[in-house]
Amino acid sequence: MRKNTIPDHVAWTDALHAGTLPAPSSPLIPPKRGFPVSEFQDRLARAQRLMTEAGLDALLITTEAEFRYFTGFLSQFWQSPTRPWFLLVPAVGRPTAVVPGIGYPPVAETWIDDIRSWTSPQPEDEGVSLLAETMREILGGRARVGVPMGPETTLRMPLADYDRLRGLLQGFSFHDATDVVKSLRMVKSEAEIEKIAHTCRIASDVFDLIPGIATAGQPLIEIFRAVKIELLKRGADDVPYLVGAAAPGGYDNVISPPGNRPLTAGDVLMIDTGTVYDGYFCDFDRNYSIGTADRAAAHGYATLFEATNAALDIARPGATSGDLFRAMQKVIVDNGYACGNVGRLGHGLGMQLTEWPSHTNTDETILVPGMVLTLEPSLDMKPGQGMVHEENFVLRENGPQLLSRRAPEQLPEVH
Amino acid sequence: MRKNTIPDHVAWTDALHAGTLPAPSSPLIPPKRGFPVSEFQDRLARAQRLMTEAGLDALLITTEAEFRYFTGFLSQFWQSPTRPWFLLVPAVGRPTAVVPGIGYPPVAETWIDDIRSWTSPQPEDEGVSLLAETMREILGGRARVGVPMGPETTLRMPLADYDRLRGLLQGFSFHDATDVVKSLRMVKSEAEIEKIAHTCRIASDVFDLIPGIATAGQPLIEIFRAVKIELLKRGADDVPYLVGAAAPGGYDNVISPPGNRPLTAGDVLMIDTGTVYDGYFCDFDRNYSIGTADRAAAHGYATLFEATNAALDIARPGATSGDLFRAMQKVIVDNGYACGNVGRLGHGLGMQLTEWPSHTNTDETILVPGMVLTLEPSLDMKPGQGMVHEENFVLRENGPQLLSRRAPEQLPEVH
Numbered sequence: 001m002r003k004n005t006i007p008d009h010v011a012w013t014d015a016l017h018a019g020t021l022p023a024p025s026s027p028l029i030p031p032k033r034g035f036p037v038s039e040f041q042d043r044l045a046r047a048q049r050l051m052t053e054a055g056l057d058a059l060l061i062t063t064e065a066e067f068r069y070f071t072g073f074l075s076q077f078w079q080s081p082t083r084p085w086f087l088l089v090p091a092v093g094r095p096t097a098v099v100p101g102i103g104y105p106p107v108a109e110t111w112i113d114d115i116r117s118w119t120s121p122q123p124e125d126e127g128v129s130l131l132a133e134t135m136r137e138i139l140g141g142r143a144r145v146g147v148p149m150g151p152e153t154t155l156r157m158p159l160a161d162y163d164r165l166r167g168l169l170q171g172f173s174f175h176d177a178t179d180v181v182k183s184l185r186m187v188k189s190e191a192e193i194e195k196i197a198h199t200c201r202i203a204s205d206v207f208d209l210i211p212g213i214a215t216a217g218q219p220l221i222e223i224f225r226a227v228k229i230e231l232l233k234r235g236a237d238d239v240p241y242l243v244g245a246a247a248p249g250g251y252d253n254v255i256s257p258p259g260n261r262p263l264t265a266g267d268v269l270m271i272d273t274g275t276v277y278d279g280y281f282c283d284f285d286r287n288y289s290i291g292t293a294d295r296a297a298a299h300g301y302a303t304l305f306e307a308t309n310a311a312l313d314i315a316r317p318g319a320t321s322g323d324l325f326r327a328m329q330k331v332i333v334d335n336g337y338a339c340g341n342v343g344r345l346g347h348g349l350g351m352q353l354t355e356w357p358s359h360t361n362t363d364e365t366i367l368v369p370g371m372v373l374t375l376e377p378s379l380d381m382k383p384g385q386g387m388v389h390e391e392n393f394v395l396r397e398n399g400p401q402l403l404s405r406r407a408p409e410q411l412p413e414v415h
Numbered sequence: 416m417r418k419n420t421i422p423d424h425v426a427w428t429d430a431l432h433a434g435t436l437p438a439p440s441s442p443l444i445p446p447k448r449g450f451p452v453s454e455f456q457d458r459l460a461r462a463q464r465l466m467t468e469a470g471l472d473a474l475l476i477t478t479e480a481e482f483r484y485f486t487g488f489l490s491q492f493w494q495s496p497t498r499p500w501f502l503l504v505p506a507v508g509r510p511t512a513v514v515p516g517i518g519y520p521p522v523a524e525t526w527i528d529d530i531r532s533w534t535s536p537q538p539e540d541e542g543v544s545l546l547a548e549t550m551r552e553i554l555g556g557r558a559r560v561g562v563p564m565g566p567e568t569t570l571r572m573p574l575a576d577y578d579r580l581r582g583l584l585q586g587f588s589f590h591d592a593t594d595v596v597k598s599l600r601m602v603k604s605e606a607e608i609e610k611i612a613h614t615c616r617i618a619s620d621v622f623d624l625i626p627g628i629a630t631a632g633q634p635l636i637e638i639f640r641a642v643k644i645e646l647l648k649r650g651a652d653d654v655p656y657l658v659g660a661a662a663p664g665g666y667d668n669v670i671s672p673p674g675n676r677p678l679t680a681g682d683v684l685m686i687d688t689g690t691v692y693d694g695y696f697c698d699f700d701r702n703y704s705i706g707t708a709d710r711a712a713a714h715g716y717a718t719l720f721e722a723t724n725a726a727l728d729i730a731r732p733g734a735t736s737g738d739l740f741r742a743m744q745k746v747i748v749d750n751g752y753a754c755g756n757v758g759r760l761g762h763g764l765g766m767q768l769t770e771w772p773s774h775t776n777t778d779e780t781i782l783v784p785g786m787v788l789t790l791e792p793s794l795d796m797k798p799g800q801g802m803v804h805e806e807n808f809v810l811r812e813n814g815p816q817l818l819s820r821r822a823p824e825q826l827p828e829v830h
Contacts, residue, residue, distance in 0.1 A: 033675075076656045077670035079689060080769040081567045082762070101756040105668035105799075120758045121773045123566035149574035151538035152496045159564035160591055176575055229644050237672070240655065241491045253520040255492035257652070260448075274494060341516040343535045347497070354495040358536045384520075 030235055031194040033278045035072055037111045039191055043070060043184065044095065050180045051091040057143040058135070059177055061087040062156040065351045066148070066181055070095055072110045074279045076238075077102075083120045084157040086131050090138055098131045128161050132168035139172070146177025152356055153178055182356045186348055187370040193394050195280035196350065196372050197403045199236065200392050203275050204405035206230045207286045211414045216265050216290050220246055220258035224271070231275050241274030241353050244285070249297050250385035254342065254378075265291035268387065269414075274353040281353050283374055284390040284404045289413045300337070300381045301411035304389035307331035307377035311346070311359075315373075315393070315400040321363040328359070328377040340378030340386045349374050349392060371395045372403070445650055446609040448693045450487060452526045454606055458485060458599065459510065465595045466506040472558040473550070474592055476502040477571040480766040481563070481596055485510055487525045489694045491653075492517075498535045499572040501546050505553055513546045543576050547583035554587075561592025567771055568593055597771045601763055602785040608809050610695035611765065611787050612818045614651065615807050618690050619820035621645045622701045626829045631680050631705050635661055635673035639686070646690050656689030656768050659700065664712050665800035669757065669793075680706035683802060684829075689768040696768050698789055699805040699819045704828045715752070715796045716826035719804035722746040722792035726761070726774075730788075730808070730815040736778040743774070743792045755793030755801045764789050764807060786810045787818070 047070070051059065061067050064078040067087050078085075083100040090096075097103075097112050100120030107115050118130045135143070147155065155162060166174060188196070206227060213230070214223045228239045244258065245251035246269040254272065263269060272285035289297060307328040314327050328345045332338075339345065344363075348355035349372045357365035359375070367373075373395065378388035389407065393400040462485070466474065476482050479493040482502050493500075498515040505511075512518075512527050515535030522530050533545045550558070562570065570577060581589060603611070621642060628645070629638045643654045659673065660666035661684040669687065678684060687700035704712055722743040729742050743760045747753075754760065759778075763770035764787045772780035774790070782788075788810065793803035804822065808815040 074672060075670045076658055076672065076689075079656050079767070081569065081767060082769050082773065083758075101758050102670060104756065106671045109668070109671075121566075121775060122758070122777075123773075124777070126566065147574070151536075151541065151573060153573050154496065154569060154571050155574055156569050158566060158568050158593075159562070159570055178573075225647055229647050232640055232644050232647075238654075240653075241494050243491055253524070255490050255517060256521045256524075257489060257491065274491075341519065343498075343516050343537070352494070352496060354497050358497065358538075360536060362537075362539065 030277065031191070031198050035191055039189060040070065040072060040111050042189070044089070046184055047089055047180065048091050050183055051089075051146065054146065054177070054180055055144060056146040056175065056177060056180070057091050057139055059089040059146045059180065061089060063148070063154065064156070065185070068279060068351060069185060071097065071107065071112050073107055075106060084127055084161070086127060088135060088138060093138070096134060096138060098127055098134050100127065126158070126161055128165050129168065132165055135169060135172070142171040145172055145174050146180055147174050148178045148181050149176040150178030153181070185350065186356055186365070187368060188350060188372050188394070189370070192280060192350060193370070193372060195278050196282060196392070196394070199275050199277040199280055199282040200284070200403040201405070202231060202234045202236050202277065203273050203282045203284065205234060207271070210271065210286065210288060211412065214263060214269055214288060214290070214414055217262050219260045219262050220244075221260055223263065224258040227271060227273070231273070236275045236277060238276040239273060240276060241283070242271070244269065244271040246270070246290070247385070249294055250300065250381050250387050252341070252380070252384045252386050254388055263290055266294070268297050268411075270388065272388075272390065279351060281349060281351070282392055282404065283349050283353050284392050285388060286407055287387060287389065287411060289411050291413065291415065293411045293413055296381050297387070298411050299335070300379055300387045301389070302409070303332060303335040303337060303379060304377045304387060305407065305409055306335075307345075308375050308389060308391055311375045311377075312393070312400050315367065315395060317368055317395065317397060319367050321357040321359045321365045321367070322361055324375065325359040325361055325363070328375065329361075332377060332379050337379035337381070340380055340388055342376065342378045342388060344376070345378070346374040346376040346390070348372065367395050369395055369397050445692065446606070446613050450606055454604060455485065455487060455526050457604070459504070461599055462504055462595065463506050465598055466561065469561065469592070469595055470559060471561040471590065471592060471595070472506050472554055474504040474561045474595065476504060478563070478569065479571070480600070483694060483766060484600060486512065486522065486527050488522055490521060499542055499576070501542060503550060503553060508553070511549060511553060513542060513549050515542065541573070541576055543580050544583065547580055550584060550587070557586040560587055560589050561595055562589050563593045563596050564591040565593030568596070600765060601771055601780070602783060603765060603787050603809070604785070607695060607765060608785070608787060610693050611697060611807070611809070614690050614692040614695055614697040615699070615818040616820075617646060617649045617651050617692065618688050618697045618699065620649060622686070625686065625701065625703060626827065629678060629684055629703060629705070629829055632677050634675045634677050636675055638678065639673040642686060642688070646688070651690045651692060653691040654688060655691060656698070657686070659684065659686040661685070661705070662800070664709055665715065665796050665802050667756070667795070667799045667801050669803055678705055681709070683712050683826075685803065687803075687805065694766060696764060696766070697807055697819065698764050698768050699807050700803060701822055702802060702804065702826060704826050706828065706830065708826045708828055711796050712802070713826050714750070715794060715802045716804070717824070718747060718750040718752060718794060719792045719802060720822065720824055721750075722760075723790050723804060723806055726790045726792075727808070727815050730782065730810060732783055732810065732812060734782050736772040736774045736780045736782070737776055739790065740774040740776055740778070743790065744776075747792060747794050752794035752796070755795055755803055757791065757793045757803060759791070760793070761789040761791040761805070763787065782810050784810055784812050
């Protein structure tokens with residue numbers, strides 16, 4: 001095992017040498033909510049350049065993250081599946097929102113000035129004819145329309161309505177625009193990074209409290225409840241993702257809600273959170289040994305820590321997601337393990353808990369400054385007994401800057 | 416205004432006469448988590464009857480609520496858009512899950528015994544060929560496959576992968592199965608009702624505390640944070656939806672997160688929550704006048720209360736969603752108002768914050784016992800100054816049983 005060269009709060013010389021800038025240690029001042037209009041103007045200008053390169057006349061947006069990306073409209077109302085929301089982003093000009101009546105007042109508070117709405121719900125014509133009319137008015141009789149259709153995308157409108165829309169728009173053609181939205185969203189602005197960093201700071205502070213929260217005998221569900229409350233108290237807006245596991249020596253199910261089983265000496269406890277501030281996620285976990293860690297668990301943990309270091313060492317503009325994967329995988333395999341069932345060793349992060357790219361052997365996305373990424377090495381000590389470790393960083397010109405406060409080098413023990 | 420005939424905790428004679436059974440007042444004992452296998456067997460049997468009637472050989476499920484409905488798999492991991500999850504529900508036989516590797520351990524803990532998984536993420540073939548092979552193996556060379564394509568549904572897989580799947584399944588045809596899933600999910604089992612009732616009890620208790628939490632001068636965001644923490648402390652698993660507004664004399668934006676504006680005397684404060692216990696939502700709101708209510712706000716509130724009574728009076732098996740709408744609308748219009756911009760006056764409720772049906776003039780869904788519904792009359796006192804009121808109930812043979820503890824008859828004042 002290599003020595004930890006990643007500092008918590010101070011910039012060590014060897015950390016700078018390794019290019020791993022320290023995590024922010026400023027006092028917890030929440031970044032301003034929302035964005036200046038210039039942020040949306042920049043996003044639009046970037047989108048329009050990419051659309052022109054791709055030969056698209058417009059993007060048709062139906063999903064929460066993309067609608068918010070271009071408009072700034074933030075709402076939990078997307079929980080309701082009843083009504084579709086549409087945004088038309090033309091290759092030239094400003095976006096037009098076509099939204100249900102309930103959405104008019106909040107969208108009118110954003111920078112969007114062309115808003116059309118229909119009385120909704122109205123399943124017999126749920127915005128479809130209004131959208132088609134709007135598209136004809138703005139784009140004319142023929143247009144190449146981009147709709148995200150590729151990996152990690154969905155269409156948030158009923159399939160039958162999408163078919164009806166296409167039927168109403170003879171002369172229009174629909175093309176996959178995944179690369180456009182992916183290119184835009186993968187690289188974060190400083191204002192976005194600040195929000196993610198803030199969320200990471202809140203979660204880092206709460207993880208530091210866990211040795212005082214998680215004690216043997218307590219049901220896991222109560223520990224998770226206490227963690228969630230602490231995250232909110234410290235300024236998180238929401239905790240849409242708080243999962244984990246506790247099992248003797250390691251765990252294999254990393255995505256389930258906590259059960260009533262009491263935490264037991266010998267367990268490895270893992271808590272993973274996607275906490276949100278102003279619509280931006282952190283996504284990292286921490287592991288704890290309940291009582292003295294056994295050798296296997298300690299070695300598994302140390303391997304994951306070393307794998308993370310290996311990825312931080314090579315995370316530079318020009319490296320790829322695949323490079324990060326292979327750096328981590330090599331450490332895991334060299335230490336005698338197989339990678340866990342997560343299927344990747346980290347991913348993008350931002351308005352969603354997980355975003356493109358994926359650190360897998362086949363994802364050759366080239367890393368550029370402004371990308372916010374997780375490193376999430378996992379391994380199986382034996383079948384059904386695994387461990388996963390995660391950190392968040394933003395890539396800078398000279399290397400990674402940690403956003404999560406680095407986990408301890410050795411598996412922390414809760415006594 | 417009519418007198419309130421709806422009791423809080425006791426069964427009044429006139430309430431029974433009106434068929435409005437009292438809200439549960441039992442002590443707060445959380446229902447057992449999960450469901451017995453018999454619940455899933457019943458759901459499958461009902462689904463298979465409906466599929467046979469509709470001439471479908473199988474349902475292809477991709478969405479969280481439907482996957483959970485048939486399997487019991489509950490996870491916040493659906494937050495990650497990277498990986499699709501598939502469930503094949505055949506018209507004869509047991510369901511087969513086709514899930515990413517990370518999903519194998521938790522799905523293996525459900526009653527599903529046929530689980531296939533692929534190493535994911537793998538965007539070049541994200542489960543599509545495995546799903547196609549599985550469908551051919553189970554359904555043979557030709558089959559009529561039901562996919563929800565209608566109102567309130569989406570397909571949770573990339574469009575391009577759906578097209579590829581259809582290309583791989585020559586001989587298969589794909590048909591809208593919205594009516595099948597809608598018929599199933601609209602009518603709740605007693606075990607489901609118990610979970611919703613429990614969530615409603617928790618939220619009712621917390622709403623009772625709001626006069627002590629919401630005081631003039633406090634920023635709205637801090638009030639909402641305190642409410643969220645209180646909901647968690649009292650046993651809620653999550654608060655995915657907590658929205659509202661506070662504005663002088665009434666509000667018009669009912670779906671936005673709270674801002675930093677301090678609560679001010681003369682405001683009407685509305686807090687609306689979709690709180691969750693074991694995967695089941697409540698969805699109701701409460702209004703409060705900060706300081707003495709002005710006449711217009713008090714009259715608007717009383718009208719909404721009376722509109723709710725009008726709907727409770729006629730909520731019987733055999734009535735329709737449209738009947739509920741018209742009963743509420745009549746009271747609103749007779750009192751000199753227009754309905755608000757919500758577009759409907761209530762809806763279904765369960766595994767999602769909102770479900771079919773919608774109380775609109777054109778939704779003629781026939782109400783049957785076991786449906787859990789909201790009544791959500793809204794009105795505008797003047798443009799931009801509105802109010803919305805909401806209650807939750809389950810329909811019984813003899814009428815509605817309130818699940819939310821009824822709001823006070825008069826707009827409560829916080830002094």
